[in-house]
Amino acid sequence: MARRIRLAGTAAILVPAALLAAACSSSSSSTTSASTSTSAPASASASAAATPSIPAAPSSGTLTETGSSVMFPLVSEWQKGYTSAHPGIKISTASTNSGTGITDAGQGLVNIGASDAYLSATQKSDYPTLENIPTGVNAIEVVYNLPSLTAPLNLSGTVLAQIYDGKITTWNDPAIAKLNPGVTLPSTTIVTVHRADSSGSTVLFAQYLNAQDATDWPSSLVASTPTWPKTSGALAETGSGAMVTGAASKVGSIAYIGDSYSSKISAAKLSVAAVLNGAGKYTTATPAALTAAVNSFPPAPASGSESLINTSAAAGYAITGYEYADVNTTQSSTTQADLIQNFLYWAITTGSSPSYLGKVDFVALPTPTFNVAVNLINKITG
């Protein structure tokens, strides 16, 4: 009897959630903008068709998460929102790095491993039951510390690759000047800042450099811990927060940081560059640019693994990617599996409303990827 009531309660919770998801996804999909207001509930019921297998949250339980420092601010918000709706649930989150998220989730040390990068082939073969579930769309921003400049700089993948491999060493290099006509560049030495730990941000950034300039940034340098070419005075930092403070500590520095750190980036008086995309346009990581980027790619495959780098949409931002929750589909108990499923479904519906994603400048999943995510969530069992 009690179970029946709980089920009814869940249905009551899930229906508005599904509607909200449809609202979110319809706002982020560029095709058939507001043409059919009736088709949105239709697609909601299509995704709602999969929802009956999303179980209710157990009355008490603990959920553990570690990984991506880019995703950490969002997971902290989710923690607050979800636990206030489910007072019996405790969620522990940790800001480490994507590599830790993947391995800890794969080894069963935590329930959810957050990662900015999808699983590589080796990681898949190491952890066959680990699935990467898309939970949102984020961007990596290129920031620099040049207080003398006011207008944002334009930077391309080639110039960034040559900065990070040591070919360009000063800010007034002709290659940078060429991208920024009319800007008086200082002769300050460039200090490159990169992640010292196993980072999904590094993967996305390196994928972008490689996509734009495979000679200066060969595919052998696309990894979570690439062999950084030697540049004079380079800084290596652990975690996104340390990237901000590291870049702020040296005038002339350049760094790549997840857009969930935007407020900290501006508080540290760092500037954000406009980055060249695959269409030859310079854009910054606005929500509209992220949406344009994600919509320019084909729908995510069933595995959820898809690169959103170097978009061909003119308005799109070039260094974009899905944020992933890496979850082992075989959990210790049915109750634990129920909790994870319920939480993740909540995260991509209620937790993907603008009041959550707006704080970290992420955008919600487009409808096809949302459905992929729901299917992946459904795979989790006890």
Added chain:
Amino acid sequence: MAVPALRRGGGAGSRPRRPGGTTSSLGRWLRGGGPIRAVGLAGAVVPGLVLIGLLVELIIKAIPAIGYSGLHFLTSSTWNFGSQYGTPVTTNGLVHAPGEEFGALPQILGTLATSAIALIIAVPVSLGAALLIAELPRRLAGIVGGFLELLAGVPSVLIGLWGALTLGPIVAAHVSPLIADTLGRVPGLTGFFGQSTGNGQGLFTSGLVLAVMVIPIIASTSRDLIRGVPVLTQEGAVALGMSDLECVRKVTLPWIASGILGAVVLGLGRALGETIAVAMVCGVALSSLPTNLYGAMITIAANIIQNLETAITDPLDISAFAELALALMVITLLTNVVATLLVRRVSGTALPVGRGL
């Protein structure tokens, strides 16, 4: 089992017992003392077994990487975790990312260099401190010595944090430029001490942080050793008209030389294996040797903790990490053996006054 039984039954004293018959004498020893001896024996065997087990495990794990890299491991400066998103390749039965390369020279040299810097700074400082504490009035000596022991107990992560947040910036802003302006101007030393003074994360800061951790070990051991020098001998030296300095140089230090060497080895062991504090201030330069004293570098231990998450999903990376661990173990064991030999040589000679007063 049959042999001792036979012996026991073999007539009272009719056959002379072999004095060195290990099995029988061990068996007799065990039987003689009751269960406590068996427990003691088991306890005594465990450390040896653990060490041997560790070595065997590391060697087995490291074999694929040893085959993959060969001597390259010791001579190359390029460490590459490979292209994670490339198509995996198979070498010696291990599936791994393409383009992996394991040149550990920077890490091995980094491990040795940071420890060397730490000892160069710590040994004179510790000896000075120990000599002074031994001369101080008892109550004051207790206070100063107490601080020394407190410092020895500070967790290394705190020292690392202090190194990264406080010491590093001070070194970058003041100490490194000062050294570059003085030693860096001496002809011949410009390359190592001069030029770019870095950002406070690197070889020099790592050495300083290690020195802070090593000083209390060497100083408190030396203090106890100095206290053990017989007063009569020192009084004799003073009676011969020696000054304080001469007394220290000719009597105190030679008397405790072997003990100090032992203390230095203890400190060296700590410095070689120190992980987290160095990882926080070394600058994490995995694939390049520092060009000068201030450059970013990495040690074996710091690499293992910093990049384990990258390596753990790739069997060949893990094998290379096992090889690194093996290298660190060999370095530590070698320094221990060399030190033991040195201690033996020093304690065998160079004592100007007879022992056992």
